Amino acid sequence: MRRGSGNGIARWLQVLSPFLLPLFPGALPDEIRYSIPEELAKNSMVGNLAKDLGLGVRDLPTRKLRVSAEKEYFTVNPESGDLLVGDRIDREKVCGKQSLCVLEFDIVAEKPLNIFHVAVILQDINDNAPQFKQSEVDLNIGESTRPGKAFPLDPALDLDAGSNSLQKYYLGDNEYFEVTEKESPDGRKYPELILKRFLDREELNFHQLVLTAVDGGDPPRSGTAQIRIQVTDANDNPPLFSQDEYRVTLREDVPPGFSVIQVTATDQDEGINAEITYSFHNVDEQVERFFNLDRQTGEITTKDRLDFETAKSYSLNVEAKDPGDLASHCSIQVEILDENDCVPEVIVTSVFSPLPEDSPLGTVVALIKTRDKDSGENGDVYCNVLGNAQFVLKSSSKNYYKLVTDRTLDREEIPEYNVTIIATDRGKPPLSSNIIITLHVSDVNDNAPVFHQASYLVHVAENNPPGASIAQRPDKLLGKAILPNFRSPQL
Numbered sequence: 001m002r003r004g005s006g007n008g009i010a011r012w013l014q015v016l017s018p019f020l021l022p023l024f025p026g027a028l029p030d031e032i033r034y035s036i037p038e039e040l041a042k043n044s045m046v047g048n049l050a051k052d053l054g055l056g057v058r059d060l061p062t063r064k065l066r067v068s069a070e071k072e073y074f075t076v077n078p079e080s081g082d083l084l085v086g087d088r089i090d091r092e093k094v095c096g097k098q099s100l101c102v103l104e105f106d107i108v109a110e111k112p113l114n115i116f117h118v119a120v121i122l123q124d125i126n127d128n129a130p131q132f133k134q135s136e137v138d139l140n141i142g143e144s145t146r147p148g149k150a151f152p153l154d155p156a157l158d159l160d161a162g163s164n165s166l167q168k169y170y171l172g173d174n175e176y177f178e179v180t181e182k183e184s185p186d187g188r189k190y191p192e193l194i195l196k197r198f199l200d201r202e203e204l205n206f207h208q209l210v211l212t213a214v215d216g217g218d219p220p221r222s223g224t225a226q227i228r229i230q231v232t233d234a235n236d237n238p239p240l241f242s243q244d245e246y247r248v249t250l251r252e253d254v255p256p257g258f259s260v261i262q263v264t265a266t267d268q269d270e271g272i273n274a275e276i277t278y279s280f281h282n283v284d285e286q287v288e289r290f291f292n293l294d295r296q297t298g299e300i301t302t303k304d305r306l307d308f309e310t311a312k313s314y315s316l317n318v319e320a321k322d323p324g325d326l327a328s329h330c331s332i333q334v335e336i337l338d339e340n341d342c343v344p345e346v347i348v349t350s351v352f353s354p355l356p357e358d359s360p361l362g363t364v365v366a367l368i369k370t371r372d373k374d375s376g377e378n379g380d381v382y383c384n385v386l387g388n389a390q391f392v393l394k395s396s397s398k399n400y401y402k403l404v405t406d407r408t409l410d411r412e413e414i415p416e417y418n419v420t421i422i423a424t425d426r427g428k429p430p431l432s433s434n435i436i437i438t439l440h441v442s443d444v445n446d447n448a449p450v451f452h453q454a455s456y457l458v459h460v461a462e463n464n465p466p467g468a469s470i471a472q473r474p475d476k477l478l479g480k481a482i483l484p485n486f487r488s489p490q491l
Contacts, residue, residue, distance in 0.1 A: 032107075034083070035121040038091035043084050046074060046120060049107065050081020053116060057081065062111050068349045069105035074120070076107070083118075091122045092159040099161055108350050108367070115349060115367050115400070126164040126217025130156035132225040137211075139193075139229045140325035143201040144236065148194065152182070152319075152329060154282055155190035156213035156223055163216040172210040177229075179211065185333060186315040190282050193227065201231040235324025239265035239276045246332045252308040253339045260291065262299040263330055265320035272323050281319035281329060286311060291334075293318065300332065308338040309373040340378040340427030345371045346435045354442035357411040365391060366403040366437055370423045378427040386420040386434065393421070403437070411441040 034047045050060060057080070065076045075086050095101035101122040106115050133154050141151070158166040169191040171179040178194050191211060207229040214222045241263060248261050267274040278298045280288060291314070292303045300316065314334040321327040350367040372379040383401055385391055392406040403419065417439045424432040460470050 031117045031119055033119045033121065035123060036085070037123045037125050039088055039125060039127060040085045042087050046083040046085060048081055049076060049083040049118075053081075053107075053109070055081060063109040064111075066108050067105055068108045068115070072105075073103055074105065089122060091124050091161070092128065094122065095161075097159070097161055097165075101161070106349060106369075113350060113352050113364050113367065115396070117397070124161045124164050126160055126215065126221060128159040128164075129221035130158040130166045130213035130215055130223040132156045132211075132213065132223055134225065136226045136228060139227065140232050141195070141199060141229055142232050142235050142324055142326060143199045145195055145199065145326075147197050150180075151193040151195075151327075152282055152317075153191045153193055153211070153227070155188055156225075158213075158215050160215060160217070165215060166213055167216040167220075168214045170212040170214065172212075174207065174209055176207060177209060184282065184315055184317070185331060186284075186313075199231045205231045207231070232324060235269065235273050235322060235326050237268040237273075238326035239267040239320040239322055239328050241265045241318075241320060241328055241330040244330055246330065247335070248332060249335045249337055250302075250306065251337045251339060252306045253341065254302055254306065256302050256304055258302045260300040260302060260334065261332060262297060263318055263320075263332070264298055265328060265330075267322050269322065274322065276320050276322055279319050279321070281317045283315070283317055287314055287316055290314070291316060306336055308336045308375065309342060312336050338375050338378055340374055340425065340429070340431060342373040342378070343431045343433050344381040344423040344425045346383065346421050346423045346433060347371065348435065348437060351437060351439075353438070354440040355405075355409065356444055357409045357441050358444045358446065359405055359409060361405055361407070363405045364402050365405060365419075365439060368393070368401045368403060368421060370399045370401075372423075372425050374425065374427065378425055380426045381423050382426070383421060383423045386422050388417065388419050390414075390417060391419050391439075409441050411443050412447070414441065416440050 032049070032052050036044075036046055049065060050057070053065075055063060060078060060081050065078070065081060067074055067076060073086050073089055075084050076082070077084055089103075091101050094103070101124070103120045103122060105118055107118055108115055137153060139151060156166055156169075158164075166189055169179050169181055169189075171177060171193075176196055176199060178196055179191050180194055181189050182192050183189055191213075209227040209229070211225045211227055212222055213224075214220050242265075246261055246263065250258075250260065263278070265276055265278075267276055277295050278293055279295060280293055290302060290304050290306060292301050293299075294301075298318070298320070300318075313336060316332040316334060317329060318332065319327050319329050347369050348366055349369060352365055355363070355365060368383070370381045370383050372381045381399065383393055385393055385403070390405065390407045390409065391403055393401045394404055396402050403421070419437045419439060420434055421437065422432055422434040424430050458470055464470070
């Protein structure tokens with residue numbers, strides 16, 4: 001078995017339980033937390049789960065620790081109690097650009113049946129270099145453009161997070177241009193090309209520059225793009241938007257083709273130099289998937305159905321450009337409003353069946369959790385048992401419940417229960433779903449045989465042969481017939 005620290009890969013462990021357990025015997029933490037780097041090899045050790053739960057090696061065969069998760073990134077070694085990596089985990093595939101990447105799952109233990117919450121923080125490693133969408137960028141800049149004019153460029157993309165993500169842009173040595181960094185409303189860094197001095201088309205009509213993007217890894221990784229600049233004749237006035245920033249709110253249930261906003265720019269030039277085209281600039285791929293921009297009118301419409309649970313907001317940057325490639329930019333912040341469109345889910349993580357009929361009140365029958373992808377009241381879920389007085393739900397933590405017995409069971413009366421669990425959110429109108437758990441009741445020896453009367457009068461004829469039956473009467477106990485059989489010598 002390969003362990004995370006055995007091959008030189010750093011393993012970080014943040015576990016609260018070893019410090020709490022000695023102080024409070026028998027107490028367990030609400031959540032056990034570990035921290036590991038991404039891309040660990042299969043079967044690398046995350047931590048000794050048994051030790052952190054206060055279990056000895058002798059307890060493991062009985063407790064039967066196992067992982068309960070929709071996707072099992074981890075496994076438990078049944079002999080040592082070690083929590084192991086199930087396969088290589090790519091942080092960028094699991095969490096994208098989120099600053100904190102946490103894999104949460106449950107550990108189920110038997111005898112007694114219980115559930116423990118585990119969170120594994122996935123640390124980023126510098127396994128991705130910054131990359132530009134286009135390796136070559138063409139710009140047309142008029143020779144009358146004044147120094148200080150900024151030309152926004154598409155950013156490099158780096159799938160890594162934190163200090164390993166994109167940090168800095170550099171421009172190759174030249175006399176006319178420099179690069180500065182800007183930050184979009186959604187926090188992404190993008191480069192702006194700044195003109196340092198007047199261009200002279202007759203002196204030099206073409207410039208080629210190298211733009212480099214560098215991340216903060218150790219060692220750092222980088223990507224480059226070629227910027228090719230064609231110097232054009234003068235076009236005096238760039239298009240100007242009526243405002244630099246727009247804000248729009250959209251319900252997530254608007255249909256495709258819904259008009260979001262129309263932005264307008266004006267150009268003081270005349271004729272062909274005043275003709276304006278609109279385009280998205282420096283936007284995320286998701287923007288182009290969900291929104292469409294009319295190049296002639298500047299109207300933005302929805303292209304696909306929105307989903308608040310996927311993205312709560314979008315940052316749209318629009319460029320207005322005239323035929324001389326003079327341009328201006330504006331940004332549109334689109335906030336998505338949540339609708340109650342996700343039905344709450346009921347998930348059974350463990351069931352203890354069959355259940356002995358002499359089980360005491362409060363015996364745990366099943367472990368249940370609920371989930372709703374909506375937010376606010378639309379995602380606030382409560383859970384209850386529908387029409388069955390023998391069982392009740394008790395909340396163990398947020399969105400987690402234990403199904404326990406609330407009345408005495410009797411297999412002779414009811415050998416099987418179909419328990420309906422219903423989960424309902426607090427949206428308007430509320431949405432709900434339910435599941436049915438089938439529980440079998442097992443028999444215990446709690447009934448003695450009983451005759452229907454205390455004595456019987458029997459008439460026996462004389463001269464019966466030995467072994468002749470003189471009386472039979474079936475008396476039943478739990479569906480089994482008991483036949484008294486009296487035998488006597490010949491009378």
